[in-house]
Amino acid sequence: MTSITHNAPLVQEQEAELKAAAHRAVTLRNTWIWIGRIMLAVVVLGGWQWFTAVGWVDKFFFGQPTEVWNSLVKLFTDGTAFGSIWENLWITVQEALLGFLGGTLAGVILGILLGSNRYLSDVVGPYIRIVNSIPRIVLGSIFIVAFGLGMGPKVLLAAVLVFFVVFFNAFQGVREVDQNLVSNVRVLGASPLQVAMHVTIPSAMTWIIASLHTAFGFAIIGALVAEVLGAQHGVGLIISQAQGTFDPNTVFACMVIIAVVTLGAEYLISLLESTLLKWRPPSRSEAQAI
Amino acid sequence: MTTVSELQRRGGTPTDQGGGGGDDRARIEIHGLTKRYLTPKGETFTAIRDVSLTVEPGEFCAIVGPTGCGKSTTLAQVSGLEHPSAGSVTVGGNIVEGITNGVSYMFQADALFPWKTVLNNVLIGPVLLGTPRKEATKLAMDWLRRVGLAGFEDRYPHQLSGGMRKRVAMAAALINNPRILLMDEPFGALDVQTKAIMQNELLQLWEGLRPSVLFITHDLDEAVALADKVVIMTSSPGSIKNVFNIDLPRPRGDVQQIRHEKRFLELQGQIWSSLKDEVDRAYKQTAGVSA
Numbered sequence: 001m002t003s004i005t006h007n008a009p010l011v012q013e014q015e016a017e018l019k020a021a022a023h024r025a026v027t028l029r030n031t032w033i034w035i036g037r038i039m040l041a042v043v044v045l046g047g048w049q050w051f052t053a054v055g056w057v058d059k060f061f062f063g064q065p066t067e068v069w070n071s072l073v074k075l076f077t078d079g080t081a082f083g084s085i086w087e088n089l090w091i092t093v094q095e096a097l098l099g100f101l102g103g104t105l106a107g108v109i110l111g112i113l114l115g116s117n118r119y120l121s122d123v124v125g126p127y128i129r130i131v132n133s134i135p136r137i138v139l140g141s142i143f144i145v146a147f148g149l150g151m152g153p154k155v156l157l158a159a160v161l162v163f164f165v166v167f168f169n170a171f172q173g174v175r176e177v178d179q180n181l182v183s184n185v186r187v188l189g190a191s192p193l194q195v196a197m198h199v200t201i202p203s204a205m206t207w208i209i210a211s212l213h214t215a216f217g218f219a220i221i222g223a224l225v226a227e228v229l230g231a232q233h234g235v236g237l238i239i240s241q242a243q244g245t246f247d248p249n250t251v252f253a254c255m256v257i258i259a260v261v262t263l264g265a266e267y268l269i270s271l272l273e274s275t276l277l278k279w280r281p282p283s284r285s286e287a288q289a290i
Numbered sequence: 291m292t293t294v295s296e297l298q299r300r301g302g303t304p305t306d307q308g309g310g311g312g313d314d315r316a317r318i319e320i321h322g323l324t325k326r327y328l329t330p331k332g333e334t335f336t337a338i339r340d341v342s343l344t345v346e347p348g349e350f351c352a353i354v355g356p357t358g359c360g361k362s363t364t365l366a367q368v369s370g371l372e373h374p375s376a377g378s379v380t381v382g383g384n385i386v387e388g389i390t391n392g393v394s395y396m397f398q399a400d401a402l403f404p405w406k407t408v409l410n411n412v413l414i415g416p417v418l419l420g421t422p423r424k425e426a427t428k429l430a431m432d433w434l435r436r437v438g439l440a441g442f443e444d445r446y447p448h449q450l451s452g453g454m455r456k457r458v459a460m461a462a463a464l465i466n467n468p469r470i471l472l473m474d475e476p477f478g479a480l481d482v483q484t485k486a487i488m489q490n491e492l493l494q495l496w497e498g499l500r501p502s503v504l505f506i507t508h509d510l511d512e513a514v515a516l517a518d519k520v521v522i523m524t525s526s527p528g529s530i531k532n533v534f535n536i537d538l539p540r541p542r543g544d545v546q547q548i549r550h551e552k553r554f555l556e557l558q559g560q561i562w563s564s565l566k567d568e569v570d571r572a573y574k575q576t577a578g579v580s581a
Contacts, residue, residue: 190418203405279407279448
């Protein structure tokens, strides 16, 4: 008995110590991660700057970080030959967003339709695979010839790129639905529509939302490429203009701007994901954290 | 974990519900039932052949048989999820054509919606029947209390233990007060202790509602401890080999206690000698295929 009463505070002390030690270990680890990240950026950007400054790499072709920064500042202060950067960026983002929404909607609807209908999917399946193996980016040329230099062809190209990513995921998602769940609600008297509402769509949602991350990247690519091919406004036009005047720094500056936009969109999609999929068990792999 | 005595104290007796006991609409008659499947290669595979069986209203009937003998196929025909190739299933005097009314299914893998909370998982039954959401919620809360999960309604299935998930599935299966309860190895994946607890709770709830039960299991002890009637099926293609009436008195009480009773052991021995040949033959069949 006495030994127990003696031990109790000792055990508590040990526990507190262990907790503190664990906390210290975590803090230390995080500190090192950030040191590593900053070092990596310094090495890459500094190396680039250094190599071009010394002349081992020709900055006329490959640009220079400080010059890229200057171009960025110039883009935002002086604007471009086609209006302010904000106007152009807004047009590109609009095209990407519209393409993203259109492509996603079409992909989800067709994916779920074909996924739940065996006959339809057997008939259409091979054609979808054929269309998927075509380099679809080339369609941009056709769209521009057919629909002119306005926003239409850009939205269309973005939508086509997005469609296939979302479609295949929605299709697979429907195929992966737990047949026990379907049987269960059918026995409980669910109509086909109710089966779709309660089982098929929520189940495919995991797959669909996973595809949205990649899909937005494709939407931006579609819009940019179509603009490079021919446009009157947009970031893609600025890029192709800069290419024509041998100005790599402006091209890099545009890349930075687009990267920021994409990261922002990615963040919004992650928010959507965590609200829609809050039922999911916490992720098992750390790969998702990257 | 709740125990049986706790459940008893909570009082599982339904008042406003009909149940299956003594109700002719809960009689299952299976006549010469045969089911053939078309394999992707275009061959036919006979899963069950000429199965005939009657389950009286409110009777607990266990089906035992070797792996792959068509036990689940039989259940699928009764529920109306599939259509027989020959023969017929009659429930309450009506031949089963579409989905049978008043049936609930419980699977080995708990068929819970991972994206729905516990409460929403349970109330799906009444909602699909068109019950207003408010009433359905009230009913579901009551059932969660009955299976000992009050306070867990906002959890998601992945946050529950295997036994708790089974309770949710049980509440979801029983909330519509089914005439017929089809159970396909419902406790197959549970550990031994949890299994015993769930068996006791199932008996408790069944005695309150008295649906007719078709209960598939590999576990002979489970079949004898729970059922009024144990049906032995032959190896593939499955047909009925023997039917044993289990005359152990009801209520059975603790399934772990009953296993040591003399009558239980007698019955268990008789049934096992009938089942053993089929298990051996099924094993040889599968071993022959893989060799």
